[in-house]
Amino acid sequence: MKVDLQGKVALVTGARMGIGKAIALALAANGAAVAVNDVHPDGEQTVGEIREGGVRSVFLQADVSRSEEVRQMIAVAEREFGGIDILVNNAGVNTAGPDRRTIEQFSEAEWRRVLSVDLDGVFHCCRAAAPGMVARRGGTIINISSVMGMVPARMQLAYTSAKAGVINFTRSIALELAPHGIRANVIAPGSTLTAGTRALFYNPEQQSLAESLLSFIPLGRPATPEDIAHAALFLAASESSYITGAVLPVDGGWTAGFTRNW
Numbered sequence: 001m002k003v004d005l006q007g008k009v010a011l012v013t014g015a016r017m018g019i020g021k022a023i024a025l026a027l028a029a030n031g032a033a034v035a036v037n038d039v040h041p042d043g044e045q046t047v048g049e050i051r052e053g054g055v056r057s058v059f060l061q062a063d064v065s066r067s068e069e070v071r072q073m074i075a076v077a078e079r080e081f082g083g084i085d086i087l088v089n090n091a092g093v094n095t096a097g098p099d100r101r102t103i104e105q106f107s108e109a110e111w112r113r114v115l116s117v118d119l120d121g122v123f124h125c126c127r128a129a130a131p132g133m134v135a136r137r138g139g140t141i142i143n144i145s146s147v148m149g150m151v152p153a154r155m156q157l158a159y160t161s162a163k164a165g166v167i168n169f170t171r172s173i174a175l176e177l178a179p180h181g182i183r184a185n186v187i188a189p190g191s192t193l194t195a196g197t198r199a200l201f202y203n204p205e206q207q208s209l210a211e212s213l214l215s216f217i218p219l220g221r222p223a224t225p226e227d228i229a230h231a232a233l234f235l236a237a238s239e240s241s242y243i244t245g246a247v248l249p250v251d252g253g254w255t256a257g258f259t260r261n262w
């Protein structure tokens with residue numbers, strides 16, 4: 001997919017690997033300079049790959065759950081590149097197997113851990129980037145939610161709540177920022193093949209787990225990170241200039257309805 005992002009500046013959070021990295025590489029391949037954020041120092045590797053393509057990139061290590069780190073990160077990105085045109089809030093964590101509990105046993109620490117990254121992180125980044133976008137009278141914000149924010153699953157209370165929160169948060173800021181020429185939209189990925197999900201679900205030793213997960217997906221396969229990146233490219237580009245406050249599921253049909261009759 002090709003769009004024209006020449007002269008634009010993007011910041012992608014959690015872009016060390018997985019979906020965030022695919023989005024950062026796709027934005028760069030279409031002409032945008034890209035500030036790569038991650039809490040982990042290996043985010044620098046994504047920067048190296050972008051620079052190999054002759055595109056400007058910097059690594060901004062910060063924990064999006066910490067508002068002061070985010071404020072400084074946005075200030076550095078704006079100083080380095082003159083402003084942010086495209087903000088992609090991708091950084092996210094989910095509850096791992098043993099911590100997946102029903103409401104009676106769900107730990108407060110796990111609730112706070114997930115909410116602080118997946119929802120507070122989006123708030124911190126949008127709040128820090130909005131004034132610069134308002135001053136420059138334009139920008140586009142893309143928040144990565146999940147099908148779990150639309151159709152929840154059991155025992156992932158914090159994740160499903162945070163991802164649902166991201167959807168209405170985004171609609172709220174779309175309303176507030178539209179008069180300033182700033183758009184805000186959500187991508188809701190379905191099950192996406194990353195290093196993490198490959199180890200957890202799409203592992204040949206656990207064939208039945210993959211089969212059970214795939215039974216929710218009418219198209220019968222997980223997304224690739226590039227499938228999600230294509231949606232991000234569209235929402236970043238001027239071709240989507242009339243779209244704001246929208247939720248775009250990229251889920252192989254997961255949220256369209258039931259895959260089986262009864």
Ligand SMILES: NC(=O)c1ccc[n+]([C@@H]2O[C@H](COP(=O)([O-])OP(=O)(O)OC[C@H]3O[C@@H](n4cnc5c(N)ncnc54)[C@H](O)[C@@H]3O)[C@@H](O)[C@H]2O)c1
Pocket residue numbers: 013014015016017018019020037038039040062063064065090091092093094117121144145146147188189190191192193194195196197
């Ligand atoms: N993979 C899927 O199946 C799937 C499905 C639906 C939604 N999503 C969402 O897509 C996004 C990316 O998922 P992924 O599977 O590529 O994840 P991933 O675990 O592969 O990568 C997430 C990245 O975010 C970084 N990160 C974590 N906490 C951070 C923090 N506090 N500050 C900055 N960076 C931080 C991690 O270091 C990592 O590099 C997440 O928001 C996730 O919830 C993923």
